[in-house]
Amino acid sequence: MADMNPPLQHRRAALSALMADLWAACWPMRHAGLVRQLAGRDVTERFRGQWLGWAWLVLAPLLMVAVYTLVLRHAMGVRWGGAGPAADAASGWVGDVDFAVRLMCALLPFNWLAECVARGPRLVGDVPHLVKKVVFPLEVLPWVVAVAALVPLGAGLAVTLAVQGLAMGSLPVTVLWLPLVWLPLWPLGLGLMWVLAAVGTYVKDVAQLVAPALGALLFLSPVFYELRTLPTGLRDALSWSPLAVVMEQTRAVVVMGQAPDGLVLLAALAVGLGVAAVGAALFQRVRAGFADVV
Secondary structure, three states: OHHHOHHHHHHHHHHHHHHHHHHHHHOOHHHHHHHHHHHHHHHHHHHOOOOOHHHHHHHHHHHHHHHHHHHHHHHOOOOOOOOOHHHHHHOHHHHHHHHHHHHHHHHHHHHHHHHHHHHOOOOOOOOHHHHOOOOOOHHHHHHHHHHHHHHHHHHHHHHHHHHHHHHHOOOOHHHHHHHHHHOOHHHHHHHHHHHHHHHHOOOOOHHHHHHHHHHHHHHHOOOOOOHHHOOHHHHHHHOOOHHHHHHHHHHHHHOOOOOOOHHHHHHHHHHHHHHHHHHHHHHHHHHHHHHHHO
16 A cells, blocks of 8 residues: 555655654754754863953853943933832942843843853854765754853853842742753754754845844844833733843742743643744754865
């Protein structure tokens, strides 16, 4: 009976091959050692030759949040919608800390995703010596970037929680939900890197579009404001963004001491997994021609 319908056999074989490629890209456990090695090298190279070296992991987020707080809160008079401007201004340094922590709750996940997206278009072109190795699993390159970007993310989180804990006297127990809150970012970042690497390897102009796109994303995401302050239509549209969901839920568990919204996170995770599946499929489909263009 199998010989009676060869087109069906071909479709099943193609589907099986696609699922195998997706599984290899999205769950590269057999290459876990390779990912750790390359990610460690990536982090080390980032600070090699710098006078302050690894200290920048702490200094960078401190300087960033200090500048944002000074410019936005004191120079531009930006206030969070909750307490009124008078009450917020009267809170002094405690208000500064609250403002800074709310900013960092959004900037930390944004910076992790921005690191992934910024490197996506050049992910394959930057390692031509690996592309020409037939046995090298190119699909793990986004994993290397994502794992390496966890180091500054973790350092920034430690600084943020330390500042809040010292200023407020304690941290809400709900911060333990953070790994679950940030989970939707992982497939989203991997998926975007697979897409950008697949397209950017052939179309070099893509790399030039990333910086303005990230700048627009910074202001379209609830970094400097809360979603509930936006008009209904725009708020509903942004509520489907996994990044916006992660930002809002991070503030909920870190600042307000609230448990995360499980349904909202589940929806964000589903969107992220969809992006990852599309990205992995596209990457595996076009990777055969990488060696001809790098």
